[in-house]
Amino acid sequence: MTKYARDEFDRVPETSTRQGVHRAVAESGRRRLAPILAVGAAALAVGLVAFLVLPKLGLSTGANTVAVSAEQGASSAAASPAPTASSPASPGPPPSGAPSGTPSASATPSTTPAATAAVDKTQPVAIFNGTTTAGLANRVGGTVSTAGWTLGQLGNWGGVPQKRSVVFYSGAAQKGNAEALGKLLGIQTVVDSAEFQVPLVVVLGPGFQ
Structure with a gap:
């Protein structure tokens, strides 16, 4: 107990929670x-x-x-080597107008003459007259013989009548000879035929001069 009288500060509720600053x-x-x-x-x-x-x-x-x-x-970038100044530059293709150092094979002129088929005048030539002109086969035979050809049979034509003069030849090997005979006699038609026993046969048709 205190000797002082109780005041408002002594009034503390007993059930209240304790609080502080x-x-x-x-x-x-x-x-x-x-x-x-x-x-x-x-x-x-x-x-x-x-x-x-x-x-x-x-x-x-x-x-x-x-x-x-x-x-x-x-x-x-690390793997590729950097270019150096001492590396020589790869030469490019020459200009189109510059001459080439090596001449082209196609520019070289050919000095070899073209081969021509040799004419074999030793082959016998048979001449038949298919016209109504008498003695025409003998006259043409003289022209052929004078040109160096070997004469075969001479006579009148007994086969199928021909509309024009023809030079018959037997096989491709005689084609050059047939063309040479046609040029000599002025006959433009040459025919490959195996019906004759001689390699070259001249049949004189209508209009032959």
């Missing part, structure tokens, strides 16, 4: 730190998601591709 300061500090802690926790969660989940989803493929491309470019 230090408790109010602690509670206000906690209220200020709560938003900061929440933001930090959210940032930490976002960082963990970006580090663990996003690589599995393939979102970092573009960055990895760029990094690999840059690495390959650097390795290829």
Whole structure:
């Protein structure tokens, strides 16, 4: 008991909770730190998601591709040798107007004359008169003999009547001889035929002069 009289400061309810200045300061500090802690926790969660989940989803493929491309470019640049001043430049093709050092084979003139088929005048030539002009086979035979040919049979033509004069020859080997005889006698028609026993046969047709 005290010797002083009781006043309003002694009226403390027995059932009320204890309060003090230090408790109010602690509670206000906690209220200020709560938003900061929440933001930090959210940032930490976002960082963990970006580090663990996003690589599995393939979102970092573009960055990895760029990094690999840059690495390959650097390795290829290192592998290719840099040009040096002492390396000789490869000669390019000569200008189109400049003469070539080696003459072309096609530009070389050919000095070899073209080969001509040899005429064999030793082959016997049979001459038949297919016209109504008497003695025509003998006259033409003299012309052929004078030109160096060997004469065969001379006479009148007894086969199918011919519309024009013809030189018959037997086989491709006698074609050159037949053309030579036709040129000599002015006969343009030469025919390959195996019906005769001699290699060259001249049939004088209508209109032969």
